[in-house]
Amino acid sequence: MIEFKNVVKQYPNGTIGLNNINLTIGEGEFVVIVGLSGAGKSTLLRSVNRLHDISSGEIVVDGKSITKASGKQLRRIRRDIGMIFQSFNLVKRATVLRNVLSGRVGYHSTFSTMFGYFPKEDHDIALDALSRVNIREKAYSRADQLSGGQQQRVSIARALAQKPKVILADEPVASLDPLTTRQVMDDLQRINRELKITTIVNLHFIDLAREYATRIIGLRAGEVVFDGPVSEATDAKFAEIYGRPINEDELLAAEAAKGGVTV
Amino acid sequence: MTPAPTPETAEVGAPPPPPSKKPAPTIDSKGPQRFKALFTWLAFIVVIVVCGIRVDADFVQLFSKNSMDNVGRIMNDLIRPDWSYTGRILPAMIETVQIAIAGTVIGSVLAVPVALLCAVNVMPKKIVTIPARIVLNLVRTIPDLLFAAVFVAVFGIGAFAGMLALVFFSFGLVAKLTYEAIEAIDPGPLEAMTASGANKIQLIVFGVIPQALPYFFSYVLYTFEVNVRAAAVLGFVGAGGIGLHLDQQLNSLRYDRASTIILLTLVIVLVIDYASTYLRRKLL
Ligand SMILES: Nc1ncnc2c1ncn2[C@@H]1O[C@H](COP(=O)(O)OP(=O)(O)OP(=O)(O)O)[C@@H](O)[C@H]1O
Ligand SMILES: [Mg+2]
Secondary structure (H helix, E strand, O other): EEEEEEEEEOOOOOOOOEEEEEEEEEEOEEEEEEEEOOOOOOHHHHHOOOOOOOOOEEEOOOOOOOOOOOHHHHHHHEEEEEEEEEOOOOOOOOOOEEEEEEHHHHOOOOOHHOOOOHHHHHHHHHHHHHHOOOOHHHHHEEHHHHHHHHHHHHHHHHHHHHHOOOOEEEEOOOOOHHHHHHHHHHHHHHHHHHHEEEEEOOOOOOOHHHHHHHHEEEEEEEEEEEOOOOOOOOOOHHHHHOOOOOOOHOHHHHHHHHHOOOO | OOOOHHHHOOOOOOOOOOOOOOOOHHHHHHHHHHHHHHHHHHHHHHHHHHHHHHOOOOOOOOOOHHHHHHHHHHHHHHOOHHHHHHHHHHHHHHHHHHHHHHHHHHHHHHHHHHHHHHHOOOOHHHHHHHHHHHHHHHHHHOOHHHHHHHHHHHHHHOOHHHHHHHHHHHHHHHHHHHHHHOOOOOOOHHHHHOOOOHHHHHHHHHHHHHHHHHHHHHHHHHHHHHHHHHHHHHHOOOOOOOHHHHHHHOOOOOOHHHHHHHHHHHHHHHHHHHHHHHHHHOOO
């Protein structure tokens, strides 16, 4: 469970990233956050694992306040939160397996990880994570030899290797083509359902949000302007979130049609 | 399936953009440019003349009969190297390479922690990076021969002083190049490691080192190349290696033997340069 209590984030230059956010996200939910560029989606997601510090308020993850945590405590909470990035953030010259194993470091002492050693169980966990995203056969390839979609699945496997309770994904499909987009979203959905991992995804495709989410949260200028199930997220509601009618390029189907792909 | 059109494919057939966005030079902009070129040449000539006067450069002396005779005699000896001398200088030649290897390896190892402390993407705290950079820059301002002279004075004549000089020199060079390479690595993996709950050392081991290691090795090899050359002249200040012999043979006017030393050094340096360049190309 993730709780936002009166969360405010002001950047050093004065920009308000988040303005008094109050949210409770329950276990196993698949939440999609939508909003215009600059609405504060990334800021919200990065506050959860404290890649960004918030200015006031509190964020509680699984009963523990990440806002008040520090040092080892903070790293323990982060270990339970997997994160997936738009640009994959893999070490490109390292092997796929090495990248996935790096998700395990939170479970080991500094000394034992210093020499890059991982016990056999970790190798099993890593290979199992790769199987879940259907790229186990790539375990010994260098990460930069994989396609974008495959790299994103490696980064999902790395997050899974953490054995997380929560997965955060910031625009995970923004640099992928429509077909790969579906595969990656399917992976995230399957993991959410099978492992009951609470999942929060930032997306800018409206149809994709409706298709995969169990709950949609709309942000505008750092405030929550919509929060409800998919059935309530009508075109009119989206127009409200965006402050204007929906554009063609906010639909994956339209993008796909442009590229000549049917999905 | 066809991929979504990218800006490049959409623009196929369009003429290539002009190589430069600068406007074509007009008569107005040509005037100052010409003046600049002229001024540069003038300044260049003035500097050379002034320097020549200061160091008492004398063209008459340079081309006098006496000088020419000397050059001729030395050249005559130099093109007849004394090959029988090779065996006697081989140990010193090996020592030279050993000084270079030891200096490079020890200096490079010491450079690693300092490079990490200097890099702001690893150490965001200025309290750490600024003093580390000051120390590094101080070390780098001192030339290797000065280090060698100082260490000869402290530890006595011999290879140890030379090695120590190269330790400091390599440390400065490798640390500087490496920290700049570290600052240029992809920040993505570092962010991912932080997000997964890694501590600083784990972040370095899994995010920084795999990205920076090829650069580091490449700089170590490059430093080794430089050090072999430096080690060859360290002997002039008594810091061991082949330089001592070269100094002696030059002083006793045995240019045939000096020639042997110079040619042997040349061969060693060329072989090492070639091997090192090959390895560095493989690394990056
Ligand atoms: N490091 C920063 N310093 C100052 N302002 C920032 C910083 N990062 C983001 N902002 C500002 O905070 C606001 C929210 O940014 P955020 O990145 O969260 O938006 P977003 O909804 O993720 O947008 P996008 O869809 O473009 O990724 C924007 O106005 C942005 O300009
Ligand atoms: Mg964003």
